[in-house]
Amino acid sequence: MHSFDLSHEDDEDDDGDDDEGEQLAAPIKPKRVRSNEEEEEVVYHPVKLSRNDLYRPPTAEELNHLKEAESLFHCSLLKMQMEELLKEVTLSERRKQQIDSFVKTVTRLLETVPVSPEVEVSDLSWLSGAVKVPFLLVPKTTKGKFHMAPPASIDLIGSYPLGTCIKPNIKVDLAVTIPADVLRPKDVLNQKYPRKRALYLAGLAQHLKSSSDIGTMRYSCLHGNRLHPVLLLTPSGKDSSCFTVCVHVCPPPGFFKPSRFHPQRNNIRSEWYTGLQASHAEGSGPPTPHYNTSVLADLLPRAHFQFLSAIKSQCSAFCDGVALLKVWLHQRELDQGTGCFNGFLASMLMAYLLINHRISNSMTAYQLLRNSLNFLATTDLTVSGISLARDPDSTAPSLAEFHSAFQVVFVDPSGHLNMCAGMTACTYKQLQHEAVVSMKFWDDPTVDGFHCLLMTPKPMIRTSDHVFQLCDLVKLQACCKKQNLLHELMDRSGNYVETALPFVLSLLQKGLGQRIHLLIHSLSPDPEWSVESEAPKYKAQPPLSFGLLLNPELAASVLERGPPADNPKAAEFRQLWGSRSELRRFQDGAITEAVLWDGKSTYQKRLVPKQIITHLLQLHADIPESCVRFVGAMIDDIIAKGNEVPSTGEEESLVVVQSYDDLSRKLWNLEGLPLSITAVQGAHPALRYTQVFPPEPVKLDYSFFDREKTCRSLIPKEDKPCPHYITPITVICHMEGSGKWPHDRTAIRHIRAAFHISLAELLKKNYNYTCRPCPTHLDVWKDGLVFRIQVAYHREPQVLRESVTADGLLVVRDNEEAQALEMATIHKPLLTSTLHGLQQQHPCFGAVCRLAKRWLAAQLFSEAVSEDAADLLVASLFLQPAPFTPPSSPQVGFLRFLRLLSAFDWRNNPLVVNLNNQLTAAEYTEIKNDFMASRESLPVMFIATPKDKKLSMWTRRAPSVQMLQRVMMVAAESLKVLEQQLMDGSQIQDVRVIMRPPLDAYDVLIHLNRKQVPLLRHAVDPPAVSFSRGVLADAAAQLGGALPVIDYNPVSLYLTELREAFGDLALFFCDPYGGTVISVLWKPKAFEPVPFKTSQVAARSVKVTGEEVKTVPNVEAILEDFRVIGKGLVKSVEARTEKWIF
Amino acid sequence: MAPSNKKHATEKACVIPGGFTVLSLQFSSDSVAQHSLYVKEHKVRTEKSSYRPLDRTLFVLNVPPYCSESVVKDLFSRFGRITSVELRDHPGSSEDSGPKLSKIFRPVSKQGFKVGYIVFESPSSIGAAKSHPHDDPLVVSTEQRPVETGIQKWIHQYTKSFIHPDKLQLTVDSFMQDYDRRKEEEAERQRQEAEKQQEDEEGWVKVTRGHKGTKARPHSEAANQRTLQREGRKNKRKELMNFYTWQHRNTQKEHIAELRKKFEEDKQRIALMRAQRKFKPY
Structure with missing residues (x-):
C-alpha cells in the first residue's frame, strides 16, 4: 500500500486502517471536557480514508457517480442534501398503508349511505340536530328538491395518489360524486348547486357520525371558498393527528356544460341576491367569474388528476421536483389559505414546463425546482397568463377574457378554468419576488443555497420590514359599501373580506407607490369548525396582515410631491389624498400639489408609512384608525428616548460623529508637534452609530461636585448620588513612523505620554479645550462630550513581540499584550470605519445594532457577546441577508438577529461576514476548510471577516460553550414570545417582556x-x-x-x-x-x-x-x-x- | 490589641498538615464571617535574594483584596517590628524587571487575593505569628485605622488618578534622559568591542565571545527561516514534476482520490446533519 512515492503524502502515511479508530477517538475528548451537557451530540471530524480506499482503481459506475456529483451540482453536498430532505418529507410505507386502510374504511362506509325521501331544499328536518349544514345561507331562499342517495363513485384524487404528497399536514383528497338524480342541470343558478352539495356533505357527515372508525370529523372549506365546504376526517386511535382525509363532493363529470361558466356570464341573479326587482333581462346580469370558477372547478378534478398522472409517468423526477417546490412554497407561507399557490398549482406549473419543453423528462428533481423558480421569476402571470390547453374548443374563453376577469391567469388543460382565480396580484408578485431572490442566492457560491432556500422559514413578521393588521374585519363591509362593490360581493357570495381585499391592496399600492418594493398580505387560513356547529361568519377570521418591503431611500420621506397644480393629474392626486393634499411652493420655483407628513426624528419618520396607511384607509375605505394595528416599530420603543421628539438615537449619534469630525480636522491641522499625525481614527461604537445609548452633550452643575485643585477637575462627592456617566469616546491618533521612536517598550510608552502632553497643550492653546493628559491617553472635553485620544505607533506591537533569548537570538513571539494593542489601535478603528460605511448604505443598521445590544445587555449577556461581536453579527444580516432582503426597519432586523443567534449552526459552520465585499468565493471555501480542519481549537462562536479569516479575534475570549448554549436558548425563546405578541393583538402588548x-x-x-x-x-x-x-x-x-x-x-x-x-x-x-x-x-x-x-x-x-x-x-x-x-x-x-x- | 480576657478560652494555634498556621481575619469588629490566612516561615532552597532573608520572612497566603501593603503591615506589626511587606498575585521569586518605573507608568495590579512576604526585624516575630490563636481574629478596619472600600475608595482612586501635566512631563523627561544615557552606554560598549576585534599593530585579532546581541550579521529567527526557505525553493526548482509517465499517472490518481475524499467528507457531513435532525424543514 505504500507503493506510491508521493512526497507530500508522507505525513499521512501512518494512518492505515489499524490506527484509524484512535484517530477518530482522539478529538472527542477535549470537546467532552468543554461541554458536559451535550455529550450525546455528534461532532464533526475530518475524514480519514485509508490509502487503500483512496487509491483503489475506480469502477466505471463510481466514476460516473463522482462526475455527476461534480458537474451537475455546485457540489455533491447539495445533491445529497436534497436527497436527505426528500427522505424527510415523503411518506413512509407504513404511513401509506395506514392511509390506504383508512381510505378503504371510509369508502365502505360512504357506499352505504341510506337513501332518504325527497324534500324541499330549505327543509332541513331530515338532518338530525347533531349535524349542521356547512353553508352560510345568505340569502335564505332556495327552491328545489333534495334527497340523499349513495354516491355514484368514490375516488382518490390529488397529491396522495399522485405521489407528490409531503409531510407535514398530510391531506388525502377523496372525491365523492353526487348521483345525477339529485341534481338538475339548472342548479348552476343562484347557488342552488353549492347548497345541494353542502346538504349532501352534511348527509354524509351524519352517516359517518355513527361509525367508530372515524376519529374526529370537522368541516372546512377548500382554499377559503365558502361555497365549497369539505369534510375533514381523521382516523381514531393514536394515529389521529398523522393525516387527514378530505372529502370533496363533486357533480358527475360533464353534468354541467363548461360554456355556462364563461367568466363573462352571470349565474347569480341580482334580484335573487338582493331580493329586489332588477331591470336586467334574463342572463345578462353582471358577470360572476369567481362563482363560475368555483362551480366549474368541481367538474374537473378527475380530469386534472388523469392529466397529471400522464405527465408523471413521462418524467421520473416529477414527484420529487413537485415535493421540493412544495417545501419551498411552504417555507414562504404561500401554499395554504385563500388564494394560495397550492401543491396542485405547483404540479400544474411543472406540467406546463414539461409540456412546453422548458424542462426535459430526464432532468433531476433539483433541476426541476431550479427551472420552475426561474420560470416564476421571469414570467408575470398577472399580465401574460399561460394556458395548458392544447386545442381548446371554441366556447373556451380567450386569455384576454380571463385577464379582464381575474388578476392572475393560469388556464387548465380544458381551457375553461382559471386555476389562479382566487389569487391576488400581490400574492403573485410576492411569489415572483421570492423566486427572483431565490435564484439570486442560488447562483451565489458564497451562500448555502440549500439551507436558505429550503430549510429557512420566512414568516411575514421576519420577512417584511413593516407589518400591519386589519383587526375588525366587519369594517370591511363598510368599505364594500363605500366603494359600491355590490356586484363583486354577489360574485363572491357575500364574502366581504375577499371582495374588499383587492381594492384595499390597490389603494395601498397607489398610496405607498415608490416607498415600497413589495406589498404582501397574509392568506387567510381555511376555517375549520366542528360538524355540530354552524359555519363561522366571515368576521370570525383572524386579522388580515399586510407586509411592506420598504425602499430605504424613499420610505421615510415626509414629503409626497404631486403634479403641478395645472396638470390634469392633479385632480387625481387630490382625490387620492383628500384634505391632506395642499398646494406648495418649492425651492426650485415649482408650485405643485403635495402632502407633508409629520416626523422630525428618524424614529418618527420611519412611521410615515403608518400615517399614509391609516389616512388612506380612513378616507377611502371607512376603516377607522383603531382597526389598524401597526406592528412595524413596536420594538423601537425600547431604545427610544426623549419626550418632545422621541428618537432612537440616530440624531444623537450624528451629533457625536459631527463633533468627532471637527476634532479630527483640528488634530490634523495642529502645528508644532515633533512628528506629524498620519491618521485619526474613531474606535468607539458611538462613532459608527451603534452605541446603545449614544453619549449626549451635557452641561454641568458645578455645585454638585468637589474640586481637584491642581488639575481643575471635578470629582464626585461621597454623599451625593453618583454623577452623570460620561462615556469617553475613543479616538486613535497614529503618529508618523520615524527613527526617533525608541525601540523599547517602556520608552515607547513614555514617548506616547509626552505626545499626549504636547497634544493637550496645543489643543488648549489653539482651541481652548480642557484636556487631561495621562500616560495611556488624553481626555478632551469638547462640545459637552469627552473624547479619549490615544496616540499609537505602528511598530509598537512588533516591538512588544520581539525578545532576545539568552544566546542572543532575536525571536518574535505573539503575546497577549501585543494582540490587545493591535486590537485597540488597528482592528477596532478599522471595524469602526467599515461599519460606519455600512450605516451609510443601510440607514437602519445602527438601530438594529442598538436593539440587539440592548437585548444582549438586558439578558445579562454583554460579557458573553462583546459589543464588536454583536455589531458584526448584525452586519452579517445586512451583508448576507439570504434568504431575505437586507432589513429596512430596526424591528425586522432585530427579529432576524434573534433568529441568527438561535438557529445558526455554530458548531459546524463559520459565520462569514463579508465586510466591504472583499472575500471571493474561493476565500469562502478556504475559510470553511480551515475552520473544519481545526474546529476543536477555535472559538465556539466563529466569526470570520476579510481581515481575520482564521482566528475569529472578536469572539476568542467569549462566549464559552455554556454561555453560547444559553444565549441560543434565550434568543429562541425571546423570538417566539416576541413574534407571537407582535402578530397577535389580543395578547398583552408589552415588548419589554423579552428584556x-x-x-x-x-x-x-x-x-x-x-x-x-x-x-x-x-x-x-x-x-x-x-x-x-x-x-x-x-x-x-x-x-x-x-x-x-x-x-x-x-x-x-x-x-x-x-x-x-x-x-x-x-x-x-x-x-x-x-x-x-x-x-x-x-x-x-x-x-x-x-x-x-x-x-x-x-x-x-x-x-x-x-x-x-x-x-x-x-x-x-x-x-x-x-x-x-x-x-x-x-x-x-x-x-x-x-x-x-x- | 487582643483582649486579655479572651486569651484563656482556647489558646491554641491552629496548625494544619503542611506546616501552615491558620489565622482568622475579619474586615471589621462587627463582621459575621472570617477569612483564613495561612502563614508559614519563608523557606525556599533556591532563594538568594536579599529581599527575603530566610529566617525573618513570613509567608502569608490568602490576603483579601482590601488589604493593601500598609494594612498588612499594621495587622502584623502586633507580632514585632516589620521591615518590609511585599504582596504578589502568585507565590514565587521576586523578579527584577528592568529600570525602575515611576508609579504612574507601572501597570495596574490585579485586585484579587494575594500572597504576602513579610520581613520582620527579628526572627522571633515569626514564632509569635505562628503561634497566634485561631479564635482571635485580626481585624482589618478599626476606628483608629479605617480602611476605605466601595464608593469611598473609588472616589479616592479617581481623585488620585489625576497627574499634573508638568509632573508627568518631568517623569517622562527623566526617564528618557536615563534611557538615552543607557543607550549611549550600550553604544559605547559596542564600539569598544568592535574596536577590540580589530587588528592590532602586529596584525593579530583578539577573538572574544563578546556580549550578548553584538553579532554583526542579522541574527534573528526570521532571518534563519528565510535562509531555510530559500534553500528549499532552490531544491524544488531543480526537480521536474511532469516528466515521467508515472508522474502523470499519479496526478490523475490524485484527482480521483481528491474527489473521493470530498465525497466521503460530504457524506459524513450529511450523516452528522441527519443525526442532528438538520433536514427537517419545519
Missing part, C-alpha cells in the same frame, strides 16, 4: 443602591424616581471650564473588583444599562474540595481530616466581602441557594 431576564437560576443576587447606579434612567423599566446627577437640563454645552467626572461608574468598578477577586469561583452578570442587580453564579467545579495548594487557596477555608487537607470556598466570608468591597453601592446580598453545602 427581563429570569433570575431564578442564579445563586446569589447583589442588589445595588439605585442612587449609585449612574445609568439608571436607561434601565429596561426605568424607575419612577430619578436622582439629580449634576447635569443642567437646558443643554447648551459650554467650552472650556473644569473637566467633568469622566468614566466613573461604580457599578463597573465594582464588577471589575469582584471578577478579579472571585473570578475563579463565580460568574458575575449585570445589565450595564441601569441594571440594579448583579447576579452571581457559582462555578460548580470550584466548589469541589481540592487538596491544599499554595497557588489555590484564594478565599478558601480548610478542612482537615487526618493528614489530608482539603479546601473549599469560604462562602460566608465571600458574601461578606461582596458587601465590604461594594460599600455604599451594595444594598443587600441575597443568597438564594444553599448550593455550596455539598
Whole structure:
C-alpha cells in the first residue's frame, strides 16, 4: 500500500486502517471536557480514508457517480442534501398503508349511505340536530328538491395518489360524486348547486357520525371558498393527528356544460341576491367569474388528476421536483389559505414546463425546482397568463377574457378554468419576488443555497420590514359599501373580506407607490369548525396582515410631491389624498400639489408609512384608525428616548460623529508637534452609530461636585448620588513612523505620554479645550462630550513581540499584550470605519445594532457577546441577508438577529461576514476548510471577516460553550414570545417582556443602591424616581471650564473588583444599562474540595481530616466581602441557594 | 490589641498538615464571617535574594483584596517590628524587571487575593505569628485605622488618578534622559568591542565571545527561516514534476482520490446533519 512515492503524502502515511479508530477517538475528548451537557451530540471530524480506499482503481459506475456529483451540482453536498430532505418529507410505507386502510374504511362506509325521501331544499328536518349544514345561507331562499342517495363513485384524487404528497399536514383528497338524480342541470343558478352539495356533505357527515372508525370529523372549506365546504376526517386511535382525509363532493363529470361558466356570464341573479326587482333581462346580469370558477372547478378534478398522472409517468423526477417546490412554497407561507399557490398549482406549473419543453423528462428533481423558480421569476402571470390547453374548443374563453376577469391567469388543460382565480396580484408578485431572490442566492457560491432556500422559514413578521393588521374585519363591509362593490360581493357570495381585499391592496399600492418594493398580505387560513356547529361568519377570521418591503431611500420621506397644480393629474392626486393634499411652493420655483407628513426624528419618520396607511384607509375605505394595528416599530420603543421628539438615537449619534469630525480636522491641522499625525481614527461604537445609548452633550452643575485643585477637575462627592456617566469616546491618533521612536517598550510608552502632553497643550492653546493628559491617553472635553485620544505607533506591537533569548537570538513571539494593542489601535478603528460605511448604505443598521445590544445587555449577556461581536453579527444580516432582503426597519432586523443567534449552526459552520465585499468565493471555501480542519481549537462562536479569516479575534475570549448554549436558548425563546405578541393583538402588548431576564437560576443576587447606579434612567423599566446627577437640563454645552467626572461608574468598578477577586469561583452578570442587580453564579467545579495548594487557596477555608487537607470556598466570608468591597453601592446580598453545602 | 480576657478560652494555634498556621481575619469588629490566612516561615532552597532573608520572612497566603501593603503591615506589626511587606498575585521569586518605573507608568495590579512576604526585624516575630490563636481574629478596619472600600475608595482612586501635566512631563523627561544615557552606554560598549576585534599593530585579532546581541550579521529567527526557505525553493526548482509517465499517472490518481475524499467528507457531513435532525424543514 505504500507503493506510491508521493512526497507530500508522507505525513499521512501512518494512518492505515489499524490506527484509524484512535484517530477518530482522539478529538472527542477535549470537546467532552468543554461541554458536559451535550455529550450525546455528534461532532464533526475530518475524514480519514485509508490509502487503500483512496487509491483503489475506480469502477466505471463510481466514476460516473463522482462526475455527476461534480458537474451537475455546485457540489455533491447539495445533491445529497436534497436527497436527505426528500427522505424527510415523503411518506413512509407504513404511513401509506395506514392511509390506504383508512381510505378503504371510509369508502365502505360512504357506499352505504341510506337513501332518504325527497324534500324541499330549505327543509332541513331530515338532518338530525347533531349535524349542521356547512353553508352560510345568505340569502335564505332556495327552491328545489333534495334527497340523499349513495354516491355514484368514490375516488382518490390529488397529491396522495399522485405521489407528490409531503409531510407535514398530510391531506388525502377523496372525491365523492353526487348521483345525477339529485341534481338538475339548472342548479348552476343562484347557488342552488353549492347548497345541494353542502346538504349532501352534511348527509354524509351524519352517516359517518355513527361509525367508530372515524376519529374526529370537522368541516372546512377548500382554499377559503365558502361555497365549497369539505369534510375533514381523521382516523381514531393514536394515529389521529398523522393525516387527514378530505372529502370533496363533486357533480358527475360533464353534468354541467363548461360554456355556462364563461367568466363573462352571470349565474347569480341580482334580484335573487338582493331580493329586489332588477331591470336586467334574463342572463345578462353582471358577470360572476369567481362563482363560475368555483362551480366549474368541481367538474374537473378527475380530469386534472388523469392529466397529471400522464405527465408523471413521462418524467421520473416529477414527484420529487413537485415535493421540493412544495417545501419551498411552504417555507414562504404561500401554499395554504385563500388564494394560495397550492401543491396542485405547483404540479400544474411543472406540467406546463414539461409540456412546453422548458424542462426535459430526464432532468433531476433539483433541476426541476431550479427551472420552475426561474420560470416564476421571469414570467408575470398577472399580465401574460399561460394556458395548458392544447386545442381548446371554441366556447373556451380567450386569455384576454380571463385577464379582464381575474388578476392572475393560469388556464387548465380544458381551457375553461382559471386555476389562479382566487389569487391576488400581490400574492403573485410576492411569489415572483421570492423566486427572483431565490435564484439570486442560488447562483451565489458564497451562500448555502440549500439551507436558505429550503430549510429557512420566512414568516411575514421576519420577512417584511413593516407589518400591519386589519383587526375588525366587519369594517370591511363598510368599505364594500363605500366603494359600491355590490356586484363583486354577489360574485363572491357575500364574502366581504375577499371582495374588499383587492381594492384595499390597490389603494395601498397607489398610496405607498415608490416607498415600497413589495406589498404582501397574509392568506387567510381555511376555517375549520366542528360538524355540530354552524359555519363561522366571515368576521370570525383572524386579522388580515399586510407586509411592506420598504425602499430605504424613499420610505421615510415626509414629503409626497404631486403634479403641478395645472396638470390634469392633479385632480387625481387630490382625490387620492383628500384634505391632506395642499398646494406648495418649492425651492426650485415649482408650485405643485403635495402632502407633508409629520416626523422630525428618524424614529418618527420611519412611521410615515403608518400615517399614509391609516389616512388612506380612513378616507377611502371607512376603516377607522383603531382597526389598524401597526406592528412595524413596536420594538423601537425600547431604545427610544426623549419626550418632545422621541428618537432612537440616530440624531444623537450624528451629533457625536459631527463633533468627532471637527476634532479630527483640528488634530490634523495642529502645528508644532515633533512628528506629524498620519491618521485619526474613531474606535468607539458611538462613532459608527451603534452605541446603545449614544453619549449626549451635557452641561454641568458645578455645585454638585468637589474640586481637584491642581488639575481643575471635578470629582464626585461621597454623599451625593453618583454623577452623570460620561462615556469617553475613543479616538486613535497614529503618529508618523520615524527613527526617533525608541525601540523599547517602556520608552515607547513614555514617548506616547509626552505626545499626549504636547497634544493637550496645543489643543488648549489653539482651541481652548480642557484636556487631561495621562500616560495611556488624553481626555478632551469638547462640545459637552469627552473624547479619549490615544496616540499609537505602528511598530509598537512588533516591538512588544520581539525578545532576545539568552544566546542572543532575536525571536518574535505573539503575546497577549501585543494582540490587545493591535486590537485597540488597528482592528477596532478599522471595524469602526467599515461599519460606519455600512450605516451609510443601510440607514437602519445602527438601530438594529442598538436593539440587539440592548437585548444582549438586558439578558445579562454583554460579557458573553462583546459589543464588536454583536455589531458584526448584525452586519452579517445586512451583508448576507439570504434568504431575505437586507432589513429596512430596526424591528425586522432585530427579529432576524434573534433568529441568527438561535438557529445558526455554530458548531459546524463559520459565520462569514463579508465586510466591504472583499472575500471571493474561493476565500469562502478556504475559510470553511480551515475552520473544519481545526474546529476543536477555535472559538465556539466563529466569526470570520476579510481581515481575520482564521482566528475569529472578536469572539476568542467569549462566549464559552455554556454561555453560547444559553444565549441560543434565550434568543429562541425571546423570538417566539416576541413574534407571537407582535402578530397577535389580543395578547398583552408589552415588548419589554423579552428584556427581563429570569433570575431564578442564579445563586446569589447583589442588589445595588439605585442612587449609585449612574445609568439608571436607561434601565429596561426605568424607575419612577430619578436622582439629580449634576447635569443642567437646558443643554447648551459650554467650552472650556473644569473637566467633568469622566468614566466613573461604580457599578463597573465594582464588577471589575469582584471578577478579579472571585473570578475563579463565580460568574458575575449585570445589565450595564441601569441594571440594579448583579447576579452571581457559582462555578460548580470550584466548589469541589481540592487538596491544599499554595497557588489555590484564594478565599478558601480548610478542612482537615487526618493528614489530608482539603479546601473549599469560604462562602460566608465571600458574601461578606461582596458587601465590604461594594460599600455604599451594595444594598443587600441575597443568597438564594444553599448550593455550596455539598 | 487582643483582649486579655479572651486569651484563656482556647489558646491554641491552629496548625494544619503542611506546616501552615491558620489565622482568622475579619474586615471589621462587627463582621459575621472570617477569612483564613495561612502563614508559614519563608523557606525556599533556591532563594538568594536579599529581599527575603530566610529566617525573618513570613509567608502569608490568602490576603483579601482590601488589604493593601500598609494594612498588612499594621495587622502584623502586633507580632514585632516589620521591615518590609511585599504582596504578589502568585507565590514565587521576586523578579527584577528592568529600570525602575515611576508609579504612574507601572501597570495596574490585579485586585484579587494575594500572597504576602513579610520581613520582620527579628526572627522571633515569626514564632509569635505562628503561634497566634485561631479564635482571635485580626481585624482589618478599626476606628483608629479605617480602611476605605466601595464608593469611598473609588472616589479616592479617581481623585488620585489625576497627574499634573508638568509632573508627568518631568517623569517622562527623566526617564528618557536615563534611557538615552543607557543607550549611549550600550553604544559605547559596542564600539569598544568592535574596536577590540580589530587588528592590532602586529596584525593579530583578539577573538572574544563578546556580549550578548553584538553579532554583526542579522541574527534573528526570521532571518534563519528565510535562509531555510530559500534553500528549499532552490531544491524544488531543480526537480521536474511532469516528466515521467508515472508522474502523470499519479496526478490523475490524485484527482480521483481528491474527489473521493470530498465525497466521503460530504457524506459524513450529511450523516452528522441527519443525526442532528438538520433536514427537517419545519
